[in-house]
Amino acid sequence: MDLPIDHFRLLGVSPSADAQGVLRTLQSRLDRVPHGGFTPETLQARADLLRASADLLCDHDRRAAYEAELTGLADTDGSLQPALEIATTRQVGGLLLLMEGGQPHDAFELASRCLQLPQAPTLGSGRETDLTLLAGLSCLEAARELEEQRRFEAAARTLRQGLQLLQRLGRQPELRETMNARLDRLTPYRVLDLLSRDLAAGAERREGLALLEQLVQRRGGLEGDGDPHFPPQDFQTFFHQIRSFLTVQEQVDLFSRWAASGSEAADFLATIALTASGFAQRKPERIADARNRLQRSGREGVEPLLANLHLLLGEADTARACFDSGASQDLKAWAAGKSDDPLGQLCAYCSDWLVRDVLPGYRDLEAEPDLVAYFSDRDVVAYVEREDQRRGRAYLSAPAPAAPAAAAPPPFPSFETPGFPAAEFFSPATSAPGGFPPLPPTGPATDPDDDGEPDDDVPLRWPVPPRPWLLAGGAAVLLLAGAWVVRQRQSAPPPPPPPAPLPAPAAKPPAAAPAPSPGPAIGQSLTPLTSPRPDAAQVRRLLENWLTIKGDVLAGGPMPQGLDRIARKGPVDLLASERRSDAARGQTQRLDVRISDLTLSESGPRRIVAVARLRYSDRRLDANGTVVETTPPMELRNGYVFGRDGDSWRLAATQSLN
Missing domain, CATH: 3.10.450.240 (Nuclear Transport Factor 2; Chain: A,)
Structure with a gap:
């Protein structure tokens, strides 16, 4: 057998080590027995190989010739690798040294090959015992190295190969139990590994989704606690991370299936995913499904969220009723600071909810919380008009013109319901290991880092400009959206705000108009304003x-x-x-x-x-x-x-x- 290792690595010494250093390392290696389960024959073969390497490296002439050979191999651009030829009687000892030399994957593959026919040793012999023990130990060590490299699926594949080998031989029950435990512990990491791959890797992602469902079923559902190896706190941290690797459709499908099994948290998450999908893809029908799902849940404290869904469906009158009946006083005060117009208040709250809780957290979704673009889409317009005609909504006259908005108060929750379903699964994946933040507030966005970066700290806070022809109902929302500019904090810079509307041009004059009276001269200057607190x-x-x-x-x-x-x-x-x-x-x-x-x-x-x-x-x-x-x-x-x-x-x- 040829071992893919050289004398330096086999002994564990540096190529620059002198004879005294080689002898000290040899004695240290002989004194340290790797595992008590190996037979004396294998341990003796290991010692003989260590001594043979030390003898060569302590002999000046033989070492010089050997180093020349290694140098020649290095000049082959990696096409040839150093190897040591060992006798059959010392194979197991050599494989043991290969594992100790930091090459457990090679040791596992060679040990597995030795256990296959026609090289398989006699059943029950000491050689078979040593080879199965070596295969199990090298398999675990190889999987550990792959884990450290964050190659979790490769680590799981190695463990499965080791398990199949030991199960076939009926050997090493303790090692098989350890491998099974490691496989179970790897499951969340495998899910992350598989689902983080490119969307084109369909087979790998399907396997990741299947593993995720198995993981949740083993827990007894999303809110379950039936997996002693995966406590709730760790699962919540994992769930935060995994959501960002799932597409919006994958989340809709997963959460809907789990909701059908009785999970209230999954039911709420399905509502959010449907809303995100409907808003980003301009499919109001999906938002209607989300509204119906939330209404069927019968939960308390969700009226403000229902108000947002009604608003996105053009049901302005119903949205106002939901918001007035269910919003907290703090939320109403914040909304009043945005606009005196009730529909303007709803738009402000809805856009803030979209940017905070609805649109983030999807692999394939990058959408701005732009109500203007949403209500300008022809499919949305057609849906609202169709629903208006079907339901025969009555349009009311407009409310009084809006007054300038008040300054917004500090952030606050839009609703407070202790133990609200899905709260622990809904926060962004920013918690530290072992901890889990509560459901983020759905009040006004803030700038916690106060870094002054573009589009981070300058949300517009003006009221919706009044329109004397503003109506209630679906038509009202369509008209209002044209005047409502949404500027919220986003991870990517939002589109630039629309230019200030110019007044309608006068009729074309019969001749060139006289030049307007000039105003006071203003000097053009690109000198920046650097005063910390300018007046x-x-x-x-x-x-x-x-x-x-x-x-x-x-x-x-x-x-x-x-x-x-x-x-x-x-x-x-x-x-x-x-x-x-x-x-x-x-x-x-x-x-x-x-x-x-x-x-x-x-x-x-x-x-x-x-x-x-x-x-x-x-x-x-x-x-x-x-x-x-x-x-x-x-x-x-x-x-x-x-x-x-x-x-x-x-x-x-x-x-x-x-």
Whole structure:
């Protein structure tokens, strides 16, 4: 037999060790017996091989020749590997040394080969006993190494091979029991290994899903505690991790099956997965299934969540009734701070719920909580209109115009139901091993890290602009969504906010309109605002610089270099997009914008909200310089959000407050 190892590794010495070091290592290895179950013959063969290697390495001439051979093998680019030829009588001892030398997988494969016909030893002989013991020990050690490399499925495959070998021989019951226990302990890691693979690896993912179902069944269900080797706290941590590797459809299917078996937690999780799928894929029918499932559950404290589902289905009147009857006073106060309009309050709460609890945690889902895009989708519009016609909803007149919103309070839970099903399974996978956070609050999003990064700390907090024609019911939601801009904290930067709406252009004049009266001169500057706590005058100068640059660009000027020093990517991209659109039509714009008043409605270390009154007019010119449209002078009221990035303040978003 050829052992795939050299004399240095077999003895366990460095190639630079001298003769004294070799002899000391030899004595240490002889004194340490690897396992008490081997026969004296195998232990003697092991000792003889160790001494033979030490003799060679202590002989100067023989060692020099051997090292030359190793050097020659190294020059073959790995096509040849060193090996030691050993006699048949010393095979088991050699395999034992191979395992001790850090090559348990090779030792296991060679031992398994020796136990197969025609090399199989005589049944009941000492050689068979030693080979089966060696196969079991090397199998466990090889699996341990694979675990350390996080190759959990390969470790399980090795353990299964070892079990089959020992079961066939009917040997080593203690080792078989240890292997079975290791296999059971590996199951969660195998699930993670298999489900974390690419979605194209269909067979592996199906095996992972099957193992997950076996794991849950062994526990006695999602809320069960029937697996002594997998306590609830560990299972919850595992479940947090596993959700992010499952697609939304896999979660719908799994949780629905578990819910059919009586799991309340799975029933609630299926509701959330159906909502995520319906919202992201623009399939209101799935949201209707989620609403029906939540209604059938008969749980207390879910009225605010039902309100969100009714809202997403265009059932605004029912949503308002659910929210009014079930929301806590804290949640109602927060919603009132978002808008005086009841539908605006529902939109604020629904978008926050989507970003916190519904859309995160799916392998194949990357969706923004954008109600505008959702209610603009033709399938959603068709569903709402169809349901309106089928149910014959009565549309009511609009509520009173909304007043400016109050500042949002600190985060709070949207509902508090002790022991609410699925609470322990619903948090993001961020808990430390051995711990498990409670159900995250579904109140307003915050910026706990306060890092000032783009799109993290500047959610818009203005009310929904009032519309005198706003209706209740499905049509109301469709109209409202067009005015509701959702800006919530996301792991990926959300799309830039829409530009502030411009007033409707006046009728085309018979001749070129006279140039508007010029306002006070505003010098174009890209000097960033670096004051830690700027006052209103400093913020006004920064905004004036932005408005001047915007006017120059829309008039056909180039985008200045370094514009990102005073504005974030969203506003800059919107300006560039508007200019490209005008250029494609062969047009330019002449804006006249003057700030008549500016106040700071919010001033913090990382975020400033300014409310500005503007005198505004514009002209649109074609390629020949002929005026094609004009907007007469009028007063606008806009809100501007500034975020601090590092030491500089930059414009982050704009919203019309008219």
